[in-house]
Amino acid sequence: MSRPGFVLSVDAQTPPLVVFQGEKVLLERLPSGASVLYPPDALPGIHQLDAEVAHALANPVDSEPLAALLQRGSRVTVVFDDLSQPITSRTAPDVRQRVIEHVLELAAAAGVDDVELIAATGLRRRLTPYDLQRVLGERVFASFFPDQLHSHDAEDGNLVEVGKAADGTPIEINARVVSSDLVISVRLATAVGNEGAPAVATKLASARTARALTSPLAAAAGASAFESLVDTIGDKATVFTIDVTLTPEPTGPATAFLSKREREWSITDRVLSAGIQAATKVLPSRARLGLSQVSGVGFGVTSVLAGKPSSVHPLTEAFLAQQQVGVVDSPADVALFGIPNPNGVGTALNPVTAASLGLGQIFNGQAAKPVVRAGGTAIFYHPLTPWFHPLYHPAYVDFFAEALSATTDPAVLAADFEGRFAADSWYRHLYQTSYAHHALHPFHAWYSAAPAIEHLGEIIFVGGNLESTRRMGFKAATTLNDALEMASDSVGLSPSITYVHGAPVSISEVS
Structure with a gap:
């Protein structure tokens, strides 16, 4: 604690x-x-991450185990967060890769041979091949790219209407997702209130839908349009979510002092701090950017929850609030x-x-x-x-x-x-x-x-x-x-x- x-x-x-x-x-x-509001100290990262992922998939919240949901002959789509969420490690495999590898192993064991992976990019930039390999690792990338691994295209003509908003705006979603039997969402949760339960659908919608539902001119309609697209999408696609909570922690021993409260700094911490400040003053902007990404804030995995989205997301939010919220x-x-x-x-x-x-x-x-x-x-x-x-x-x-x-x-x-x-x-x-x-x-x-x-x-x-x-x-x-x-x-x-x-x-x- x-x-x-x-x-x-x-x-x-x-x-x-x-x-x-x-x-x-x-x-x-x-x-x-002046008052200084310090957030709670970052929780230590999970050391046995693969075991934690396996346990979450076998013991989901308000759902059958993932292995039971994966049926021979079923159509399965795995959607995952893009680079708007951080790479969790520069040396070890990213947590998205490790979770998806577990999912693919269970799918192979169940005899599922129709699997597709989609980066849920929404209106953000589509991922380059390098980006996809960086997130998912060489083995998954080589096995699925390009035919079964790609980014969502919000301008693709192959989008399917699954309903209408209160003002009559059509809700168009990625056709592959709508036609699936099972949609497995791998979601990184970095902050309280970050997109929430309907994120799967909103990140896989058409540009026309996104424009109509998120514009200031239609804010009221956008607030509730995706509420029904949490546990199911379309006529048959069941959603199984895997929420991974992340918390800020230093990226390495040389920058551990950045997570400490300043009164607790050692002499070594003060020397390291002075060095970083001196470097950022003399280095050109492009070099300072690289330094900041070494000395700045990284992320560690603190929990893995899986199951029915409407049941998992409140638990995720409560956990994040406990480890992040400071009150004045x-x-x-x-x-x-x-x-x-x-x-x-x-x-x-x-x-x-x-x-x-x-x-x-x-x-x-x-x-x-x-x-x-x-x-x-x-x-x-x-x-x-x-x-x-x-x-x-x-x-x-x-x-x-x-x-x-x-x-x-x-x-x-x-x-x-x-x-x-x-x-x-x-x-x-x-x-x-x-x-x-x-x-x-x-x-x-x-x-x-x-x-x-x-x-x-x-x-x-x-x-x-x-x-x-x-x-x-x-x-x-x-x-x-x-x-x-x-x-x-x-x-x-x-x-x-x-x-x-x-x-x-x-x-x-x-x-």
Whole structure:
């Protein structure tokens, strides 16, 4: 059992605190009287992972064992999370590979010979062959690629309507999934409220369905459209989920100090910290990115649950809440958040994805109350460098330069720009053939930040690029003191301050 989270009141004896700023790791000294919300300590990872997976498959929740569900002659589809969720290890096989290998061994023993594997990418970029091999390992990749292993295509003509939303919008799902007898979902759960039980269906829907159900113009319809697509999809496809909970932990011995509370650092920890800070100051940006992915936050496996999705997901959420949620007594006038570059992305965050990651953390999906009061100020640490991956982000470039230059209002973006981006044949071609994010992806990233933007009075990025912050309607500050001075007009000269310590998967809420 890990130590629970706690709230530290900053005084003159408090050492400088770790703050992630993109590819940098800073040590920031906070004003006296500020509160620091530490999340619970990370649980130790499971050492006998293969045994834990085998036990979960043989003893599922509210379901027959997986071996009993796999019948000779049945049509089985395995869907798994893409690289929007992190690679859990750089040396040992990824947990998705290890789980899927267990599933395939059970399928072979049952005489099932119609098996297909699909990366549930939704509107995110489709995975390259290298990506697929990186997630699933050489043996699975060589056995199934390309005919029986691929990414979901949200623009594929081979999609099947399985129902309609309340407003009449057709719900179109991947045809292979709908025609299956058994759909096995391998899901990585990194944070409370992260997509939830209907994630299988939403990540396998058509672009037309995703646009209709997640646009601000149809938010009410999208909230309930997939509720029935949890345990079954279509007329016969039964869903069996395998939820793997992940928790942040250091990627190696050299960076173990990053998970410790600063008062507990040894002399060695302080030396290592100084070394990382010096390196991030002198190295060029591309090299700092590589350093951050070595020194940043990795993930370990803490539990494996399997069975009926509607029964498993609440247990998963409860487990994550126990190991991630920290609680403060009352909302602050000002909240501080560091934003690291997630190690699963493989590239620096562009300004839109960085903003959506940071601002989505204010509300933590639907799992917690904001740690900052309505009309308060959120201060984030991230450079918001206006750099976009030339292969993955072509629609982001035009969304940032054209759409956000005209308006930051989600409803106006949806009405004036979304249709044109969605219908663009060049964006569609790049999505289907060149591994680019779908043209709708930047819109949905921005929509996820909208509730926080509406809740807050000021949004300030320390170290943020001036052009990027202005384009998105935020402010840029050079230092924390500058940011607090900017916020003083709305929160006063002596605001209450709470720093949410840790990575984006740590959760903060008000009791």
